[in-house]
Amino acid sequence: MPILLSVSFIALFLFSIIFIRTGRTGFPYPNGESYYNLRMSEEIYLDVLFSEDTLQGRMYYPNPFHYLAAYARDLLGSEKMKVCLPVLLGVMTAFLFYRLLSMLGFPKKNAIFAMLLLVASPAFVSTFTSLSINSLVITLSFLALVTYFSKSYWDAPWKNAGKVSFAIALVTLTILSLTSIYAFFLTIIFMLLISIFESRSLKTLLISSSIPFLVLIPIFLFTNFISTTLNSFDFQAATLSSLLSILGAKSGFDLFVLILFFTGLIIIWFFIKRIRPYHVAVLLISLASVFSPLLRIYASMAMLVYCVVAIKHLYYRKWELEVVKLGTTFLLVCALVFSSLSYANMIINSEPGPELIGVATQLKSMPFGVLLTEPEYGFLFQEYSGKKTILDGQSMNFKDYALKLYRYDSILNSSRIKDALPFLKESKVSYILITPGMKESLWAGKEEKALFLVRNSERFESLAATDSGFELWYFRPE
């Protein structure tokens, strides 16, 4: 019963965010990869053998997540799939997280508490309120861990349930390797660490990790799949603004969760010495996660275990000042609730906003042409207006990226039509969407370069302008 209630609460929380966001802005997800995944799933839904992204004129590298989304669309319908798929994956992940903790010896009540605390993890919330590949990756990863370490396999290895459990682990790892090779490696590392700490056979691990490799190698050798799988390694420079959700990080750590994590780590380090290797591993993973958003999702979930330790210790400890105990407990609850709600609010109000519905609709009604806009908005407008964009979040994975970037920069830096014209023609640009972000970052709020050009040249006609600063311009051909 408590598990069911907790899972329902998480489902409700995630569902509410997507639902409110859709109602308020008209767009179910924040800007980014979600719209690419949505478009790919629609293409697969129409043609299961879809292999070329004809809109953007480039190869399509298959991903199991798109097929899952297409299947879910077939089952539930387009609008329900947009909401239900991320929530379903989130709920499954939460339950698998609870199961894993229980299997590792964490008391059941504490495991349920840790599961509930997932709503305070910005990384978890942002992953499962968007249609991102990481949502499937995390679910598969936990499914692999839970089925691999299932007691039915390890306690009675050759009984049927054990075989089924092991088989599911193998299949899951294989699908995971096709979805994200990086997540596959991370999962194998986690399996290795847990196997060492729990004294499980490493031979079994070797077998279970080899089988997916046997599937992968021919794919790498005979297809172009390797480049997209290698792109799953998402290492990036560590900046505070990308690590802390209070500074606007999309998949960051919450400040109070971090404080509770370190508090819990210190408490449990001194009290339970036997499991110190786990603590070292979690600490190292947390430190490494500053360079990797995917690893950060895992780390933030692991941190919640220590948050539970900290909260329970602070609550059950004998306080000398009762009023301070009451205050601290109340504060912790308020802080975690505030963090969850604050982050949820950030997702709900993030770009794209409602004003872009009109712009996208306007653009959709226009004849076919190429749209020049910030890469961040590329996927969104491909999905909602059916227009090709010069750059989007996937462009850097293709060979012509440097050329496209050069043309993009050249157009945006031109204040005279004769300077911009050759690049506009080469890129076949018909539309330019100026965003508030471009005005601030490229032109410091001033009417300069491309902004000056579109506003003053007769070759450009204004199609739409919003109060928030978006401007859609049409470039008239000769």
Next chain:
Amino acid sequence: MKLTREQIGVAIIFLLILGIRLAYTLPLQSYDNDSYFVLRQADAIAHTGLPLFQDPLSYGGRTFLFPPLFHYVIALFSFFLGLELAAKVVTSLCFALIVIVTYMITKEITKNSTIALISSVFAGFVPVMYFEMASFPTHALSLLLVFLLSYSILKIEDERFAAVGLMISILLLLTSVDIFIFLFGLLFYFLMLFLEKQKPHGREVEMTVFLFLLSLWFFTLLYKKAFLAHGLSILWGNLPQTLLLTYFHEVSFVEVLYAVGVIPLLLGIYAAYHLVFDSKNRDALLFAGFALASFLALWLRLVQLTTGLLFLSVNMIILSSYTMKIASVKVARTKVASLSFLLATAVLILFLLTSVAPFFSTVSYTPQYAEDLEALAWLRENTADNATILGRIEEGFLINYEAKRKNAADSNFLFINNADQVKKDIDSLFRSRLESEAVRLTTAYGVDYVFLSRKTQEQYNITSLFYAEGDCFNLVYEKGALIYASTGCKI
């Protein structure tokens, strides 16, 4: 209740300090530029009950975020005294009350009333207390509250002081972010106890944990949007680089010596050394930790110069009382024990001699020019209510308060994008020789009038605006200060 000699002495010192401060500040007709923000907020609270978090005048309309307790206190006093008088009285009262708090703390640490009295003299006359006589800084109240809180922590074994400490901490949260200096001081204190193989009291740890969580939660709640907008530069108020050096000044040893005074500094440093290497006095160790936190905050430029120096100086004064205690104990064991009174007197005289010169040099303030105030009054009488006045960034709040008009920019850069660009543009508008550039910038900022005060003329070394000889700007006021009206030219 019969007062002791020392308590009467403290009361006299308190009244003396209050008297000196009021004697200086009461005749003032103008104040430091940023003080006008405090006056406007207190005025708004007095009229509407709420601070001006949405200010229609600053930058032509913007949001402020700040803990408003200090402004509420001034507003409360303003019902009886009038706004400006209330601000002067409240600020002077807060600084004067430090004397009493210092006495209480040093009495608790040293158990010696005479030493505590000497420390209160130090606190009353330490030069840094007189750095900002013509302003109404929030740290006047936060300094008082922080040291009251530290006193409550000293006596936390008493239940009543635990409750008092909680109340003071809530008041402190509503005043300023300076509580974090104290919290880090507590962390250093625990570290020092750990190094000395002592355990902190349970109550101290509980209080620290609670205060830390409460402060973190409160200020992340208050500044949530600012963090999202500016990231970590919010710690420095999103100030432009050129202004950052003015407000978060690099500190030198000479400045510290000047501000704290030679005697408290030397005695305080000795006390810190003694506490770390020889003694196990927990009470004094708390203030050693607090002094270290203050010093680090200053050195790393995490706090404004005067704020940091104030905290450091009071901590040094408290620590110096510990040194005087050690000395008095040692002297009492000698054959010349009767000379301890002479020794104390000598220290006091030395302090006064070394602090008098800085005292008189710091208590000097260049008031606003009368011509500038008259010009602002003219603006108030002769311009439209929604006119935007461009002045130096430092004069922004002065324009809002005296002229009751919108400013183009002021020294609070919260939620202002491109702060460096704004500073550069404002400087351009006073230095530029090109009329087209001036028109472009005045149009961009919606400026109706350019206020060239006497202080601006001195700062930029100009007597008029170079570009104002064309048709786009008319000189509409010229009496020392100049006011130019924009004629609405467009590029």
